[in-house]
Amino acid sequence: SSQLTILGIETSCDETAAAVVTRAADGHGEILGEVVLSQLEEHSAYGGVVPEIAARAHVEALDSLISEALLRSGRTLADVDAIAATSGPGLIGGLIVGLMTGKAIARATGKPLYAVNHLEGHALTARLTDGVAFPYLMLLVSGGHTQLVLVRGVDDYERWGTTIDDALGEAFDKTAKLLGLPYPGGPAVERMAKSGNAERFTFPRPLVGEARLDFSFSGLKTAVRQAAQSIEPVTEQDIADICASFQRAVSRTLKDRIGRGLERFRTLYPDVATPALVVAGGVAANAELRATLQTLCDKNRFRFIAPPMALCTDNAAMIAWAGLERMAVGLSADDLSVAPRSRWP
Numbered sequence: 001s002s003q004l005t006i007l008g009i010e011t012s013c014d015e016t017a018a019a020v021v022t023r024a025a026d027g028h029g030e031i032l033g034e035v036v037l038s039q040l041e042e043h044s045a046y047g048g049v050v051p052e053i054a055a056r057a058h059v060e061a062l063d064s065l066i067s068e069a070l071l072r073s074g075r076t077l078a079d080v081d082a083i084a085a086t087s088g089p090g091l092i093g094g095l096i097v098g099l100m101t102g103k104a105i106a107r108a109t110g111k112p113l114y115a116v117n118h119l120e121g122h123a124l125t126a127r128l129t130d131g132v133a134f135p136y137l138m139l140l141v142s143g144g145h146t147q148l149v150l151v152r153g154v155d156d157y158e159r160w161g162t163t164i165d166d167a168l169g170e171a172f173d174k175t176a177k178l179l180g181l182p183y184p185g186g187p188a189v190e191r192m193a194k195s196g197n198a199e200r201f202t203f204p205r206p207l208v209g210e211a212r213l214d215f216s217f218s219g220l221k222t223a224v225r226q227a228a229q230s231i232e233p234v235t236e237q238d239i240a241d242i243c244a245s246f247q248r249a250v251s252r253t254l255k256d257r258i259g260r261g262l263e264r265f266r267t268l269y270p271d272v273a274t275p276a277l278v279v280a281g282g283v284a285a286n287a288e289l290r291a292t293l294q295t296l297c298d299k300n301r302f303r304f305i306a307p308p309m310a311l312c313t314d315n316a317a318m319i320a321w322a323g324l325e326r327m328a329v330g331l332s333a334d335d336l337s338v339a340p341r342s343r344w345p
């Protein structure tokens with residue numbers, strides 16, 4: 001097939017986003033125009049994403065964001081070959097807004113609609129940015145997800161590990177909250193950790209040493225609460241020490257879990273010369289965790305691939321790209337009766 005161009009729409013959480021992306025016959029992709037509107041300010045007063053506020057904000061912003069993405073791309077709706085919209089998993093109100101908008105455009109223009117799984121968007125982004133070949137491993141660490149996934153091909157995934165309680169970003173956010181740090185907690189904890197002593201507290205490293213590749217972070221959060229409560233009064237330095245010790249425990253846990261994943265990959269694919277570990281999700285912004293993963297990959301002779309942060313966090317270019325990849329392998333478009341799914345493993 002020749003060059004394909006697609007309009008992507010993302011509304012599954014608290015980012016409203018639209019993008020126009022193109023894919024050449026040789027598999028090379030390019031973002032022609034994109035725009036992401038973060039709702040962070042609408043939600044920060046509540047210390048987390050409020051679904052009803054998110055859905056309303058998507059309704060207000062989406063039409064003009066789509067126009068803006070098209071404008072930046074220098075294309076019109078007539079130029080695109082298809083529409084891709086996130087149809088799950090995520091907050092149902094937002095998903096309805098994005099998917100219904102995608103359906104309306106598809107119906108009005110007569111173009112095919114691809115209902116994209118948000119996680120598939122994250123999983124395939126490294127092929128847009130770095131042209132990574134199948135198979136590879138992907139670690140998704142965001143506010144809603146913590147998963148280690150084997151990416152065998154388009155529409156062909158195997159989840160090797162997931163969290164049995166809190167997502168990693170959630171653990172950062174809850175830790176920040178109970179230490180009185182602002183939302184979102186990840187950046188705040190990382191900032192404080194810089195001046196802290198990581199050796200002061202030995203927090204639990206859940207599931208370390210276990211053969212299965214799952215994650216668990218709720219015990220860590222409980223240990224942080226107990227540490228904070230054991231000190232009276234809590235100083236700025238105490239908080240920094242707790243943050244540094246928390247981050248250290250997370251690092252060690254990831255090193256163990258992901259290390260096992262890399263070994264399993266090697267065993268399964270001994271012939272893949274330079275296997276790759278790809279990261280995605282907001283927690284991938286954390287410098288200590290990145291350094292830990294980089295070192296781990298170097299040691300195991302894996303390529304460590306971290307796409308630019310703007311493409312690691314929620315965006316519409318990844319949804320457009322997933323749609324393009326689905327088209328390119330001949331997967332059929334979705335019927336306009338397709339329903340949004342808040343849960344979609």
Ligand code: KG4
Nearest residue numbers: 142143144169184186187281282283286313
């Ligand atoms: O992927 P993302 O932007 O949104 C979704 O969850 O969909 O991820 C947001 C999460 C939040 O929990 C936030 O605290 C965390 O990523 N995060 C970080 C850092 N920056 C963002 N966690 C640790 N260190 C950071 N520097």
Ligand code: ZN
Nearest residue numbers: 122142313314
């Ligand atoms: Zn996401």
